[in-house]
Every structure is written in structure tokens, then in C-alpha cells.
Amino acid sequence: MNQPRFQVEPVDYANALQDLRQVRETVFVQEQQVPVELEWDALDPLCHHVLARDAQGQPIGTGRLTPEHKIGRMAVLSAWRGQGVGDALLAALVEQARQRHWPEVSLNAQVSAESFYARHGFVAHGPRFQEAGIEHQAMRRRLGSPTAIDDVHAARGLLTALISQARRQLVIYSRDLDPGLFDQPIVLDALRRLATRAEPVEIRVLLQDAGTPQRLLAPLLPLAQRLPSTFLFREIDDPVDRNYPSAYVANDAGGYYFRPLGNRFDGEAELDGAGRARQLREEFARIWERSRACTEYRALGI
Structure with missing residues (x-):
């Protein structure tokens, strides 16, 4: 039987901090030139985090769910993009919100990734805006009830x-x-x-x-x-x-x-x-x- 190429699981922030840093600082700080002081915030210890690891246990992707019911810090290492890691991370975060009986989750999507989130049922709302020098679009998805399409x-x-x-x-x-x-x-x-x-x-x-x-x-x-x-x-x-x-x-x-x-x-x-x-x-x-x-x-x- 073939071994899974990667797996996604919830992780404890303190125990997984080194792995989270390895992914997020590679993607956001090094690739996208986000200042490191903006990448890490006071919400991180309060969030629900998920981590993707390859078959050898190395971290390849991250995401978090904040107390304000927002999905964020979605990041996948470049070598693993286009292979379903982002889909699996997002599905895991939505499932975490569903298990907590949250009525809705939201996120601020980089405009380049807007179609990715749309494929997962997130609907854009409001005007686009700049965050850390990158253009974003607010999006949300209802859980357990219909989304109004207008x-x-x-x-x-x-x-x-x-x-x-x-x-x-x-x-x-x-x-x-x-x-x-x-x-x-x-x-x-x-x-x-x-x-x-x-x-x-x-x-x-x-x-x-x-x-x-x-x-x-x-x-x-x-x-x-x-x-x-x-x-x-x-x-x-x-x-x-x-x-x-x-x-x-x-x-x-x-x-x-x-x-x-x-x-x-x-x-x-x-x-x-x-x-x-x-x-x-x-x-x-x-x-x-x-x-x-x-x-x-x-x-x-x-």
C-alpha cells in the first residue's frame, strides 16, 4: 500500500512553533517580503493551528483559525504547491470551525488566491484593500446554513x-x-x-x-x-x-x-x-x- 505523500493535522502552537516558523517565514518573510514583526502577532498563541507534513515528517504547509473565526496564515512551501496541500489545509480548518459549531468563517485572501478560496465556497464581500503591501479581498463562508448570493x-x-x-x-x-x-x-x-x-x-x-x-x-x-x-x-x-x-x-x-x-x-x-x-x-x-x-x-x- 502506498504511503500518503503528506498529512494534515491540528497541532499545539507551543510544541509546533519551530515547524510553523519554518514554513511561514519561508513563504511570507523570505518570498513575499512581509516584515517578520508583522508576520507574528499576539493572536498566534490563541489560535487553532493545522500543519501539513510530508512522508518524512517535514513541515510543508500551515494555517490557523483565530478566536474571531478567521482563517489566516495559509502557506505552502513552493515545492509542494499545486499538489493539493492548500486544499487539505483549508478543509481541515473549515472542519475545525464546524466541530466548534461556528456559524461562519472568514478570511482575507490575497487577490492572486481569490479563485482558490472561491472553489471552497468562500464568497467575496466588500472592496479590496492593502495588507502588508499586498492587495487582499475579504471573503466568508457560512457553515450549516445557506449563503446569500447577490x-x-x-x-x-x-x-x-x-x-x-x-x-x-x-x-x-x-x-x-x-x-x-x-x-x-x-x-x-x-x-x-x-x-x-x-x-x-x-x-x-x-x-x-x-x-x-x-x-x-x-x-x-x-x-x-x-x-x-x-x-x-x-x-x-x-x-x-x-x-x-x-x-x-x-x-x-x-x-x-x-x-x-x-x-x-x-x-x-x-x-x-x-x-x-x-x-x-x-x-x-x-x-x-x-x-x-x-x-x-x-x-x-x-
């Missing part, structure tokens, strides 16, 4: 998180593939990564109007054309279903994004709302069964 920027971030979180199935109920959402590079890239996983994945798309995406050359269609066994399209056939005003996306991992009015972006989303996600998927399945296959897409090889 602009297209937040909608794209949560949609990307839902797609990334999906295990084997994603369902999309849309009027016409929602220009502004499913034509955006960040969303298309997440769909591409989901669709090309090693294990079988199914993405079902139910449209009220199948003609408009085809006429407007929606960029999702060529992707689906290359992966016809993964993407399945149907169009609403029952006149009663055509009067349904809402739109939604739901996955098989407890995540959903629901919009009361399908022509708007505002609504609510949750990454751990298993009950509501299951309800939407069951509703989707009923409508799917009485809808028609998009034969006009098949003519394109879809």
Missing part, C-alpha cells in the same frame, strides 16, 4: 465550488445556459476538470430553451461535444414545466445553488446542505424523465 461574481465562485465538490453527478436546471455563468472561463474550466476525471462522471443539463445556446454558440457546447458520454442534454417538454420560474444547480455531495428567478443571479447556495440538495436533485429527476432529448445537439455530435 451578484454575478459571488455566483460564479459558488458555482465553481459546487462543480469542484461534485463526486459522480451534477445536475443543472437552466433557462438557456445562463450567459454570464456557464460561458465564463472559471466555470468552464471547473466543468472540464470534473468531466475528465478518471472515474465516471455524469453532468445532466435540463434547459427550458435549447435553441438559444445553439444559436449563440454557447462555449459549453463544444466542450460537451468532445465528451458526449459525460454531458447529457434535455429540453423541457411539458407546458407546465415551462412556467417554472427558478433555476438551480445541485451535486451529489450536498451542494446546491438555487435562484428563485432564473433570469437573475441572486439566490442562495450551500456546500453542506444535503437535504436541500437532495430535494432539488429529486425534483430534477422527475422533470428529466418527462423531458425530451436534445436531438438537435446530437446532430452536432453531442
Whole structure:
């Protein structure tokens, strides 16, 4: 059996201080030129810390959770970036907050890492600002209750998180593939990564109007054309279903994004709302069964 390449675990601050320093001062002080006196603060001894170690036990990544319910000091050594360490650290910190029954966690993300946090369900709020000479964006994630989505920027971030979180199935109920959402590079890239996983994945798309995406050359269609066994399209056939005003996306991992009015972006989303996600998927399945296959897409090889 292969030995894990790295592991993440909560650590005691005093006992792990040397390892925390090794990572944080390499990343923040040496690489990013943050003054060392700004890197360490009075909150550190009061925080919940997590540490990633490689198979030899060497520290490779850190993160902390403050008494103010803020995630911070997320750092991964350069040789380990892009290998899932940051994802594992963030998941461990969110789980620490969930175990403490906190309703919400927040963070100040470096703008270069904003899309990373968005993939994990964090929504940007407020204007960008400077911290230690680096541009940041405040973000937050609700735990155990829906997050309000009130602009297209937040909608794209949560949609990307839902797609990334999906295990084997994603369902999309849309009027016409929602220009502004499913034509955006960040969303298309997440769909591409989901669709090309090693294990079988199914993405079902139910449209009220199948003609408009085809006429407007929606960029999702060529992707689906290359992966016809993964993407399945149907169009609403029952006149009663055509009067349904809402739109939604739901996955098989407890995540959903629901919009009361399908022509708007505002609504609510949750990454751990298993009950509501299951309800939407069951509703989707009923409508799917009485809808028609998009034969006009098949003519394109879809």
C-alpha cells in the first residue's frame, strides 16, 4: 500500500512553533517580503493551528483559525504547491470551525488566491484593500446554513465550488445556459476538470430553451461535444414545466445553488446542505424523465 505523500493535522502552537516558523517565514518573510514583526502577532498563541507534513515528517504547509473565526496564515512551501496541500489545509480548518459549531468563517485572501478560496465556497464581500503591501479581498463562508448570493461574481465562485465538490453527478436546471455563468472561463474550466476525471462522471443539463445556446454558440457546447458520454442534454417538454420560474444547480455531495428567478443571479447556495440538495436533485429527476432529448445537439455530435 502506498504511503500518503503528506498529512494534515491540528497541532499545539507551543510544541509546533519551530515547524510553523519554518514554513511561514519561508513563504511570507523570505518570498513575499512581509516584515517578520508583522508576520507574528499576539493572536498566534490563541489560535487553532493545522500543519501539513510530508512522508518524512517535514513541515510543508500551515494555517490557523483565530478566536474571531478567521482563517489566516495559509502557506505552502513552493515545492509542494499545486499538489493539493492548500486544499487539505483549508478543509481541515473549515472542519475545525464546524466541530466548534461556528456559524461562519472568514478570511482575507490575497487577490492572486481569490479563485482558490472561491472553489471552497468562500464568497467575496466588500472592496479590496492593502495588507502588508499586498492587495487582499475579504471573503466568508457560512457553515450549516445557506449563503446569500447577490451578484454575478459571488455566483460564479459558488458555482465553481459546487462543480469542484461534485463526486459522480451534477445536475443543472437552466433557462438557456445562463450567459454570464456557464460561458465564463472559471466555470468552464471547473466543468472540464470534473468531466475528465478518471472515474465516471455524469453532468445532466435540463434547459427550458435549447435553441438559444445553439444559436449563440454557447462555449459549453463544444466542450460537451468532445465528451458526449459525460454531458447529457434535455429540453423541457411539458407546458407546465415551462412556467417554472427558478433555476438551480445541485451535486451529489450536498451542494446546491438555487435562484428563485432564473433570469437573475441572486439566490442562495450551500456546500453542506444535503437535504436541500437532495430535494432539488429529486425534483430534477422527475422533470428529466418527462423531458425530451436534445436531438438537435446530437446532430452536432453531442
